[in-house]
Amino acid sequence: MAAVAGIRAWPRPVVLALETLAVAASYYATGRLGLLRQLAVEDAVVTPVWPPTGLAVACLLILGLRAVPGIVLGALFVIMSITSLSPGVVVTLFGNAAGPVCALFLLRRVDFRTDLSRLRDGLALVFLGALASMLISSSVGVGALVHSGKLDTESFWPVWLAWWVGDAMGVVIVTPLLLLLRRLRWPPGRPRRWVQATALTLFTGLLVWLATHSSISLLYVVFPLLVWGALTFEHAGSMLAALYASVMASVAATDRAGPFKGLTDVEVMLKLQAFNGSMALTALLLSAVITEQRNTRRSVEQACQELVEVLEHLTGTAQRTARERLPDQGGRRR
Structure with missing residues (x-):
C-alpha cells in the first residue's frame, strides 16, 4: 500500500510521461511481433492479425484519451522500423490512432463494461470496436498507400479488406485478453x-x-x-x-x-x-x-439468501412477540 500511495503521490506530468512511454513501448513490441508473420496481397504485404490495434483499444478503455500520445508514438516507432519518414506516414499515424479512438467513443456510447460480463458487451466489442471502427484505420492507411503511389488503384480493395480484417482480428482477440489480465487475481x-x-x-x-x-x-x-x-x-x-x-x-x-x-x-x-x-x-x-x-444465477442465489434471512428474521420476531403476549393473556384469565 505504501508503494501504491507513493506512485499516486508523484507529480501528474511524471505519471503521464510514464504511461505514455509504457503504452508506446507495448505498442512497438506487439507491432514487431505482428510483423514476424506476413502475407502478400496484390502488391502489398499485410499481417493476418495486427495486435497493436487490440492493445490500443484496451489502453484507451483503461486509461482514456491520455493513452493517445503513447499510441501515436508507438505507431511511429513501428512504421519507422520498416520505412522512412514521409507525408504518408503522418496520414497512417492518424488512421492508426483514429480507429481505436472511434472504438472508445462508440463503446462508451453503449455503456460498454470492460469485464465483458454481458453478451451485449461482446457484441459491442465485435461490431462497434472492431468491425466498424477499424474501417477508419484501413481506409486511411490503404488510401495513403494509393495516394503516395506505393499501391495501384486496382489493388485498393483487396489490400483494404486484408488490412481491415487484420485490424479487426487484433481487437477481437487481443483486447479481451488485456482487459481480463487487468482483473486477474493470483492464485486462480x-x-x-x-x-x-x-x-x-x-x-x-x-x-x-x-x-x-x-x-x-x-x-x-x-x-x-x-x-x-x-x-x-x-x-x-x-x-x-x-x-x-x-x-x-x-x-x-x-x-x-x-x-x-x-x-x-x-x-x-x-x-x-x-x-x-x-x-x-x-x-x-x-x-x-x-x-x-453465471452472474445472473449468482444474483438470484444471493437474492434468495437475503430473502431467507429476512423471513427468518420476521419469523423470529413473530415468535418472540407471541411469547410475550402469552403471559399477559394468562393474567387476564385469572
Whole structure:
C-alpha cells in the first residue's frame, strides 16, 4: 500500500510521461511481433492479425484519451522500423490512432463494461470496436498507400479488406485478453482448477498443432477446445485458446504448411481470416453468454439468501412477540 500511495503521490506530468512511454513501448513490441508473420496481397504485404490495434483499444478503455500520445508514438516507432519518414506516414499515424479512438467513443456510447460480463458487451466489442471502427484505420492507411503511389488503384480493395480484417482480428482477440489480465487475481483457485487448466493446456497444445500442420483439413477440431475453455474458465480459457490457435494458424499459413499448402496468396488469406474470425467470434460471444448466465444465477442465489434471512428474521420476531403476549393473556384469565 505504501508503494501504491507513493506512485499516486508523484507529480501528474511524471505519471503521464510514464504511461505514455509504457503504452508506446507495448505498442512497438506487439507491432514487431505482428510483423514476424506476413502475407502478400496484390502488391502489398499485410499481417493476418495486427495486435497493436487490440492493445490500443484496451489502453484507451483503461486509461482514456491520455493513452493517445503513447499510441501515436508507438505507431511511429513501428512504421519507422520498416520505412522512412514521409507525408504518408503522418496520414497512417492518424488512421492508426483514429480507429481505436472511434472504438472508445462508440463503446462508451453503449455503456460498454470492460469485464465483458454481458453478451451485449461482446457484441459491442465485435461490431462497434472492431468491425466498424477499424474501417477508419484501413481506409486511411490503404488510401495513403494509393495516394503516395506505393499501391495501384486496382489493388485498393483487396489490400483494404486484408488490412481491415487484420485490424479487426487484433481487437477481437487481443483486447479481451488485456482487459481480463487487468482483473486477474493470483492464485486462480483450488488445486482442482490447476488440474483442469493443465489438461486444457495440454489438449489445446496438441490438437491445435495437429490441426494447423496436418495435410488433412482439421481446423474444426479447435472449436470443441474453445467450448471447453469457455465452460471451465470463461473468457480466460476460451480467449487464450483462440489466441494460441490464431498464432499457430498464422505460422502455418505463412509457411504454406498443413491445410494452407498449395493455396494461392489470396486463398491463404481468405482461409486464414475465415478461420480466425469464426474462432474469435465463437470464443468471445460464447464466453460472454456463459459469464452472463453465471452472474445472473449468482444474483438470484444471493437474492434468495437475503430473502431467507429476512423471513427468518420476521419469523423470529413473530415468535418472540407471541411469547410475550402469552403471559399477559394468562393474567387476564385469572
